Amino acid sequence: MNTASLSLDLDNLWSYMKTHGDAGWERYPSYLDRMVPLALRCLEERDLQITFFIVGLDASLAQNHQALRSIVEAGHEVGNHSFHHEPWLHLYDDSRLEDELSRAENAIVTATGVRPDGFRGPGFSLSETTLRVLARRGYRYDASTFPTYLGPLARAYYFWTAKLDAEEKKRRAKLFGSVKDGLRPLKPYRWELGERRMLEIPVTTMPVSKAPFHVSYLLFLSMRSHLAACAYFRLALGMCRLTGVQPSLLLHPLDFLGGDDCPELAFFPAMGVDGEAKRRWTGDYLDIYRKAFHVVPMGKHADLLADASLPLRKPDFPREDETATPPTEPAPQT
Numbered sequence: 001m002n003t004a005s006l007s008l009d010l011d012n013l014w015s016y017m018k019t020h021g022d023a024g025w026e027r028y029p030s031y032l033d034r035m036v037p038l039a040l041r042c043l044e045e046r047d048l049q050i051t052f053f054i055v056g057l058d059a060s061l062a063q064n065h066q067a068l069r070s071i072v073e074a075g076h077e078v079g080n081h082s083f084h085h086e087p088w089l090h091l092y093d094d095s096r097l098e099d100e101l102s103r104a105e106n107a108i109v110t111a112t113g114v115r116p117d118g119f120r121g122p123g124f125s126l127s128e129t130t131l132r133v134l135a136r137r138g139y140r141y142d143a144s145t146f147p148t149y150l151g152p153l154a155r156a157y158y159f160w161t162a163k164l165d166a167e168e169k170k171r172r173a174k175l176f177g178s179v180k181d182g183l184r185p186l187k188p189y190r191w192e193l194g195e196r197r198m199l200e201i202p203v204t205t206m207p208v209s210k211a212p213f214h215v216s217y218l219l220f221l222s223m224r225s226h227l228a229a230c231a232y233f234r235l236a237l238g239m240c241r242l243t244g245v246q247p248s249l250l251l252h253p254l255d256f257l258g259g260d261d262c263p264e265l266a267f268f269p270a271m272g273v274d275g276e277a278k279r280r281w282t283g284d285y286l287d288i289y290r291k292a293f294h295v296v297p298m299g300k301h302a303d304l305l306a307d308a309s310l311p312l313r314k315p316d317f318p319r320e321d322e323t324a325t326p327p328t329e330p331a332p333q334t
Contacts, residue, residue: 001293001294002241002246002293002294003246003293003294003296003301003304004240004246004247004248004249004289004292004293004294004295004296004301005050005051005201005246005247005248005249005295005296005297005298005300005301006048006050006051006248006249006251006286006289006295006296006297007050007051007052007053007079007120007143007248007249007250007251007297007298008039008050008051008052008053008250008251008252008253009053009081009120009122009250009251009252009253010032010036010052010053010054010055010058010081010253011055011081011085011122011252011253012028012029012030012031012032012055012058012064012085012253013029013030013031013262013264013265014026014027014028014029014030015055015085015122016265016268017029017264017265018085019085019087019123020267022264028057028058028061029264030058030061030063030064031253031257031261031262032058032064032067032068033063033064033066033067034257034261035253035256035257035261036067036068036070036071037067037070038256038257038275038279039251039253039256040070040071040074040076042256042279042282042283042286043074043076043286044074045283046283046286046287046290048286048290048295049075049076049077049296049297049300050076050077050251050295050297050298051076051077051078051079051118051297051298051299052071052076052077052078052079053078053079053080053081053118053119053120053143054068054071054078054079054080054081054104054108054111054112054116055081055082055083055084055085055104055122056080056081056082056083056084056100056103056104056105056106056107056108057083057084057085057107059104059107059108059110059111059112060083060103060107060110060111064111065110065111068108068111068112069111069112069113071112072112072113072114076297077114077118077297077298077299077300078108078112078114078116079116079117079118079119079120079143079298079299080101080104080105080108080116080118080119080120080139081104081119081120081121081122082100082101082104082121082122083100083101083103083104083107084100085122086122086125087121087122087123087124087125088123088125089121089122089123089125089126089127089130090121090125090126090127090130090317091127092127092129092130093129094129094132094133097129097130097133098133098137101119101133101134101137102137104116105137117138117139117140117141117299118139118140118141118142118143118298118299118302119134119139119141119142119143119144120142120143120144121144124144124145124146124181124203125144126142126144126145126317127315127317128193128315128317130142130144131191131193131198131315132193132196134198135193135196135197135198136196139198140199140299140302141198141199141200141201141298141299141302142191142198142199142200142201143200143201143202143203143248143298144200145181145184145200145202145203146181146202146203146205146212147181147183147184147185147186147202147203147205147210148181148205148210148211148212149181149210184202185202185311185313186202186204186205186207186210186243186245187202187244187245187246187310187311188200188201188202188246188305188308188310189310189311189312189313190310190311190312190313191312191313191314191315192312192313192314192315193315197312199302199305199306199310200313201248201298201301201302201305202248203248203250204240204245204247204248204249206235206236206239207236207239207240207242207243207245208239208243211236213232213233213236213249214249214250214251214252215249215250215251215252215255215282215285216250216252216254216255216269216270218230218232218233218281218285219255219269219270219273219278219281219282220269220270222270222273222281223270223272223273226281226284229281229285230284230285230288233285233288233289234288234292237288237289237292237293241292246293246301247293248298248301249289251282254268254270254271254278255278255282256275256278256279256282257275257278258271258273258274258275258276258277258278259271259272259273259274259275260274260275261275
Protein backbone atom coordinates (compact mmCIF):
# COMPACT_ATOMS: atom_id res chain seq x y z
CA MET A 1 0.00 0.00 0.00
CA ASN A 2 1.29 3.48 -0.87
CA THR A 3 2.54 5.77 1.90
CA ALA A 4 0.79 8.92 3.10
CA SER A 5 1.42 11.19 6.08
CA LEU A 6 -0.80 12.89 8.62
CA SER A 7 -0.15 15.92 10.82
CA LEU A 8 -1.97 18.39 13.06
CA ASP A 9 -1.12 22.08 13.49
CA LEU A 10 -1.70 22.58 17.22
CA ASP A 11 -2.92 26.17 16.97
CA ASN A 12 -4.36 27.26 20.31
CA LEU A 13 -7.35 29.44 21.16
CA TRP A 14 -5.19 32.53 21.81
CA SER A 15 -3.37 32.20 18.47
CA TYR A 16 -6.65 32.18 16.52
CA MET A 17 -7.89 35.17 18.53
CA LYS A 18 -4.60 37.01 17.92
CA THR A 19 -4.63 36.40 14.18
CA HIS A 20 -8.29 37.44 14.03
CA GLY A 21 -7.63 40.65 15.99
CA ASP A 22 -9.80 39.72 19.00
CA ALA A 23 -9.21 41.25 22.41
CA GLY A 24 -8.09 39.05 25.26
CA TRP A 25 -5.58 36.88 23.41
CA GLU A 26 -2.80 38.34 25.60
CA ARG A 27 -4.08 36.20 28.48
CA TYR A 28 -3.22 33.15 26.35
CA PRO A 29 -6.53 31.30 26.80
CA SER A 30 -6.12 27.63 25.95
CA TYR A 31 -8.26 24.68 24.98
CA LEU A 32 -5.40 22.17 24.82
CA ASP A 33 -6.47 20.35 27.98
CA ARG A 34 -9.83 19.64 26.32
CA MET A 35 -8.83 19.28 22.68
CA VAL A 36 -5.72 17.10 22.92
CA PRO A 37 -7.45 14.17 24.71
CA LEU A 38 -10.24 14.23 22.11
CA ALA A 39 -7.74 14.08 19.25
CA LEU A 40 -5.65 11.38 20.90
CA ARG A 41 -8.72 9.23 21.49
CA CYS A 42 -9.80 9.56 17.86
CA LEU A 43 -6.31 8.61 16.65
CA GLU A 44 -5.94 5.72 19.10
CA GLU A 45 -9.23 4.23 17.97
CA ARG A 46 -7.77 4.06 14.45
CA ASP A 47 -4.23 3.04 15.43
CA LEU A 48 -2.80 6.17 13.81
CA GLN A 49 0.44 7.92 14.73
CA ILE A 50 0.85 11.47 13.44
CA THR A 51 2.96 14.62 13.85
CA PHE A 52 1.74 17.46 16.08
CA PHE A 53 3.27 20.82 15.12
CA ILE A 54 3.50 22.63 18.47
CA VAL A 55 3.60 26.39 19.07
CA GLY A 56 6.56 27.24 21.28
CA LEU A 57 4.73 29.80 23.40
CA ASP A 58 2.21 27.13 24.42
CA ALA A 59 5.06 24.78 25.28
CA SER A 60 6.63 27.51 27.46
CA LEU A 61 3.55 27.63 29.73
CA ALA A 62 3.44 25.05 32.52
CA GLN A 63 -0.36 24.90 32.30
CA ASN A 64 -0.01 23.13 28.91
CA HIS A 65 2.75 20.67 29.77
CA GLN A 66 0.53 17.77 30.75
CA ALA A 67 -1.44 17.95 27.49
CA LEU A 68 1.74 18.24 25.41
CA ARG A 69 3.51 15.40 27.24
CA SER A 70 0.51 13.17 26.59
CA ILE A 71 1.11 13.53 22.85
CA VAL A 72 4.57 12.00 23.07
CA GLU A 73 3.46 9.42 25.63
CA ALA A 74 0.86 8.25 23.10
CA GLY A 75 3.63 7.61 20.54
CA HIS A 76 3.16 10.66 18.31
CA GLU A 77 5.84 12.92 16.82
CA VAL A 78 6.25 16.62 17.49
CA GLY A 79 7.28 19.39 15.10
CA ASN A 80 8.04 23.11 15.40
CA HIS A 81 5.21 25.54 14.54
CA SER A 82 7.20 28.69 15.52
CA PHE A 83 7.18 30.40 18.93
CA HIS A 84 4.73 33.29 18.51
CA HIS A 85 2.54 31.78 15.75
CA GLU A 86 2.67 34.88 13.56
CA PRO A 87 1.56 34.23 9.96
CA TRP A 88 3.90 36.99 8.74
CA LEU A 89 6.97 34.90 9.57
CA HIS A 90 8.20 35.48 6.00
CA LEU A 91 8.95 39.10 7.02
CA TYR A 92 11.43 38.08 9.74
CA ASP A 93 15.14 38.62 9.18
CA ASP A 94 17.81 35.99 9.84
CA SER A 95 18.52 36.83 13.48
CA ARG A 96 14.84 37.10 14.36
CA LEU A 97 14.15 33.70 12.80
CA GLU A 98 17.04 32.15 14.73
CA ASP A 99 15.53 33.44 17.96
CA GLU A 100 12.00 32.39 16.98
CA LEU A 101 12.99 28.83 16.13
CA SER A 102 15.44 28.29 18.98
CA ARG A 103 12.97 29.55 21.59
CA ALA A 104 10.31 27.22 20.22
CA GLU A 105 12.73 24.28 20.19
CA ASN A 106 13.81 24.85 23.79
CA ALA A 107 10.23 25.18 25.01
CA ILE A 108 9.10 22.05 23.15
CA VAL A 109 12.01 20.06 24.59
CA THR A 110 11.12 21.25 28.09
CA ALA A 111 7.46 20.34 27.67
CA THR A 112 7.81 17.02 25.80
CA GLY A 113 11.42 15.86 26.12
CA VAL A 114 11.75 15.77 22.32
CA ARG A 115 13.60 18.17 20.02
CA PRO A 116 11.64 18.78 16.79
CA ASP A 117 13.37 18.41 13.43
CA GLY A 118 10.42 19.25 11.19
CA PHE A 119 8.79 22.65 10.69
CA ARG A 120 5.58 24.19 9.42
CA GLY A 121 5.14 27.94 9.27
CA PRO A 122 1.95 29.44 10.75
CA GLY A 123 -0.48 30.34 7.99
CA PHE A 124 1.87 28.49 5.56
CA SER A 125 4.31 31.44 5.83
CA LEU A 126 7.71 30.62 4.33
CA SER A 127 10.74 32.42 2.90
CA GLU A 128 14.20 31.59 1.64
CA THR A 129 15.59 32.98 4.89
CA THR A 130 13.41 30.58 6.88
CA LEU A 131 14.65 27.63 4.83
CA ARG A 132 18.28 28.62 5.32
CA VAL A 133 17.84 28.98 9.07
CA LEU A 134 16.07 25.61 9.23
CA ALA A 135 18.90 23.94 7.30
CA ARG A 136 21.51 25.58 9.51
CA ARG A 137 19.73 24.34 12.62
CA GLY A 138 19.67 20.75 11.36
CA TYR A 139 16.02 20.37 10.41
CA ARG A 140 15.26 17.39 8.17
CA TYR A 141 12.14 18.72 6.44
CA ASP A 142 9.80 21.65 5.97
CA ALA A 143 6.05 21.24 5.47
CA SER A 144 4.93 24.84 4.92
CA THR A 145 3.89 24.91 1.26
CA PHE A 146 0.20 24.69 0.38
CA PRO A 147 -0.16 24.41 -3.42
CA THR A 148 -3.60 25.88 -4.12
CA TYR A 149 -5.02 28.74 -6.17
CA LEU A 150 -7.67 29.51 -3.52
CA GLY A 151 -5.45 31.25 -0.93
CA PRO A 152 -6.59 34.77 -1.86
CA LEU A 153 -10.25 33.74 -1.46
CA ALA A 154 -9.56 32.33 1.99
CA ARG A 155 -7.72 35.55 2.89
CA ALA A 156 -10.61 37.70 1.65
CA TYR A 157 -13.06 35.77 3.83
CA TYR A 158 -10.69 36.11 6.77
CA PHE A 159 -10.35 39.89 6.32
CA TRP A 160 -14.14 40.18 6.02
CA THR A 161 -14.67 38.54 9.42
CA ALA A 162 -11.60 39.90 11.25
CA LYS A 163 -11.25 43.00 13.43
CA LEU A 164 -8.06 44.47 11.93
CA ASP A 165 -6.71 47.91 11.24
CA ALA A 166 -4.79 48.81 8.08
CA GLU A 167 -1.37 48.00 9.58
CA GLU A 168 -2.51 44.59 10.80
CA LYS A 169 -4.00 43.80 7.40
CA LYS A 170 -0.69 44.77 5.79
CA ARG A 171 1.15 42.28 7.98
CA ARG A 172 -1.32 39.59 6.99
CA ALA A 173 -1.28 40.51 3.29
CA LYS A 174 0.13 37.10 2.30
CA LEU A 175 -1.83 34.95 4.72
CA PHE A 176 -2.80 31.65 3.02
CA GLY A 177 -0.56 32.49 0.04
CA SER A 178 -1.14 33.81 -3.47
CA VAL A 179 -2.46 32.41 -6.75
CA LYS A 180 1.17 31.67 -7.65
CA ASP A 181 1.29 29.08 -4.87
CA GLY A 182 -0.98 26.92 -6.99
CA LEU A 183 1.95 26.42 -9.37
CA ARG A 184 4.07 24.73 -6.69
CA PRO A 185 4.56 20.94 -6.89
CA LEU A 186 2.39 18.48 -5.00
CA LYS A 187 5.07 15.80 -4.80
CA PRO A 188 7.96 16.15 -2.31
CA TYR A 189 11.12 17.85 -3.55
CA ARG A 190 14.29 19.40 -2.18
CA TRP A 191 15.01 23.10 -1.87
CA GLU A 192 18.43 23.99 -3.25
CA LEU A 193 20.12 26.30 -0.72
CA GLY A 194 23.69 26.65 -1.96
CA GLU A 195 25.53 23.63 -0.59
CA ARG A 196 22.58 22.66 1.61
CA ARG A 197 19.33 20.89 0.75
CA MET A 198 15.99 20.91 2.55
CA LEU A 199 13.26 18.34 1.98
CA GLU A 200 9.84 19.88 1.33
CA ILE A 201 6.70 17.81 1.93
CA PRO A 202 3.76 19.93 0.73
CA VAL A 203 0.31 19.91 2.28
CA THR A 204 -1.46 18.02 -0.49
CA THR A 205 -4.23 19.48 -2.63
CA MET A 206 -6.21 17.89 -5.46
CA PRO A 207 -3.98 16.94 -8.40
CA VAL A 208 -4.66 19.07 -11.50
CA SER A 209 -7.25 21.44 -9.94
CA LYS A 210 -5.20 22.14 -6.77
CA ALA A 211 -8.45 22.35 -4.79
CA PRO A 212 -7.94 21.82 -1.03
CA PHE A 213 -8.97 18.67 0.78
CA HIS A 214 -7.51 19.15 4.28
CA VAL A 215 -9.94 18.08 7.00
CA SER A 216 -11.18 21.58 7.88
CA TYR A 217 -12.21 22.04 4.24
CA LEU A 218 -13.95 18.66 4.24
CA LEU A 219 -15.89 19.67 7.35
CA PHE A 220 -17.01 22.84 5.59
CA LEU A 221 -18.32 20.67 2.74
CA SER A 222 -19.99 18.27 5.19
CA MET A 223 -22.15 21.13 6.46
CA ARG A 224 -23.87 20.93 3.06
CA SER A 225 -23.64 17.15 2.58
CA HIS A 226 -21.44 14.72 4.48
CA LEU A 227 -21.89 12.07 1.80
CA ALA A 228 -20.74 14.53 -0.86
CA ALA A 229 -17.73 15.56 1.26
CA CYS A 230 -16.68 11.92 1.66
CA ALA A 231 -17.11 11.32 -2.08
CA TYR A 232 -14.99 14.41 -2.80
CA PHE A 233 -12.28 13.13 -0.45
CA ARG A 234 -12.28 9.70 -2.10
CA LEU A 235 -11.97 11.40 -5.50
CA ALA A 236 -8.99 13.45 -4.27
CA LEU A 237 -7.24 10.37 -2.90
CA GLY A 238 -7.97 8.48 -6.12
CA MET A 239 -6.41 11.31 -8.11
CA CYS A 240 -3.35 11.11 -5.84
CA ARG A 241 -2.95 7.40 -6.52
CA LEU A 242 -3.46 7.94 -10.25
CA THR A 243 -0.78 10.64 -10.43
CA GLY A 244 1.67 9.04 -8.00
CA VAL A 245 1.26 11.67 -5.27
CA GLN A 246 1.89 10.50 -1.70
CA PRO A 247 -0.59 12.72 0.13
CA SER A 248 0.12 14.63 3.33
CA LEU A 249 -3.17 15.37 5.07
CA LEU A 250 -3.55 18.25 7.51
CA LEU A 251 -5.64 18.41 10.68
CA HIS A 252 -6.41 21.37 12.96
CA PRO A 253 -7.75 21.54 16.53
CA LEU A 254 -11.12 22.80 15.34
CA ASP A 255 -11.58 19.51 13.48
CA PHE A 256 -12.26 18.08 16.95
CA LEU A 257 -14.03 21.04 18.59
CA GLY A 258 -17.46 22.37 17.71
CA GLY A 259 -19.21 25.61 18.46
CA ASP A 260 -20.48 24.17 21.74
CA ASP A 261 -16.88 23.42 22.80
CA CYS A 262 -15.39 26.79 21.82
CA PRO A 263 -17.96 29.57 21.29
CA GLU A 264 -15.17 32.20 21.13
CA LEU A 265 -14.29 30.97 17.63
CA ALA A 266 -17.77 31.11 16.13
CA PHE A 267 -16.38 33.12 13.19
CA PHE A 268 -14.56 30.05 11.83
CA PRO A 269 -16.23 28.01 9.07
CA ALA A 270 -18.00 24.86 10.32
CA MET A 271 -18.12 26.13 13.92
CA GLY A 272 -21.90 26.05 13.67
CA VAL A 273 -21.61 22.26 14.01
CA ASP A 274 -21.52 20.69 17.47
CA GLY A 275 -18.38 18.92 18.61
CA GLU A 276 -19.81 15.42 18.63
CA ALA A 277 -20.84 15.67 14.97
CA LYS A 278 -17.49 17.16 13.93
CA ARG A 279 -15.55 14.40 15.67
CA ARG A 280 -17.74 11.77 14.00
CA TRP A 281 -17.20 13.35 10.58
CA THR A 282 -13.46 13.71 11.15
CA GLY A 283 -13.33 10.05 12.15
CA ASP A 284 -15.03 9.13 8.88
CA TYR A 285 -12.39 11.01 6.87
CA LEU A 286 -9.56 9.34 8.78
CA ASP A 287 -11.13 5.93 8.17
CA ILE A 288 -11.24 6.66 4.43
CA TYR A 289 -7.62 7.86 4.52
CA ARG A 290 -6.16 4.86 6.33
CA LYS A 291 -8.02 2.42 4.11
CA ALA A 292 -6.59 4.08 0.99
CA PHE A 293 -2.97 4.57 2.17
CA HIS A 294 -0.43 3.40 4.72
CA VAL A 295 -0.52 6.44 7.01
CA VAL A 296 2.64 7.52 8.88
CA PRO A 297 3.82 10.63 10.76
CA MET A 298 5.72 13.32 8.87
CA GLY A 299 9.10 12.24 10.24
CA LYS A 300 8.57 8.68 9.03
CA HIS A 301 7.51 10.05 5.65
CA ALA A 302 10.76 12.04 5.55
CA ASP A 303 12.72 8.89 6.44
CA LEU A 304 11.17 7.03 3.51
CA LEU A 305 12.09 9.90 1.17
CA ALA A 306 15.66 10.29 2.47
CA ASP A 307 17.27 8.19 -0.25
CA ALA A 308 14.79 9.03 -3.00
CA SER A 309 15.88 10.91 -6.10
CA LEU A 310 13.76 14.03 -5.77
CA PRO A 311 13.70 17.15 -7.95
CA LEU A 312 15.70 20.18 -6.82
CA ARG A 313 13.95 23.55 -6.67
CA LYS A 314 15.49 26.96 -6.10
CA PRO A 315 13.62 29.21 -3.66
CA ASP A 316 11.42 31.58 -5.63
CA PHE A 317 9.86 33.69 -2.89
CA PRO A 318 9.33 37.41 -3.49
CA ARG A 319 11.79 39.64 -1.66
CA GLU A 320 10.38 41.76 1.13
CA ASP A 321 11.36 45.38 1.70
CA GLU A 322 10.32 45.47 5.34
CA THR A 323 10.45 43.38 8.47
CA ALA A 324 7.64 42.70 10.87
CA THR A 325 7.43 44.91 13.92
CA PRO A 326 8.68 42.87 16.90
CA PRO A 327 5.68 41.82 18.97
CA THR A 328 5.15 43.15 22.43
CA GLU A 329 5.06 39.96 24.44
CA PRO A 330 2.73 40.34 27.43
CA ALA A 331 3.34 38.31 30.54
CA PRO A 332 1.13 35.20 30.51
CA GLN A 333 -1.82 35.38 32.86
CA THR A 334 -2.62 31.88 34.00
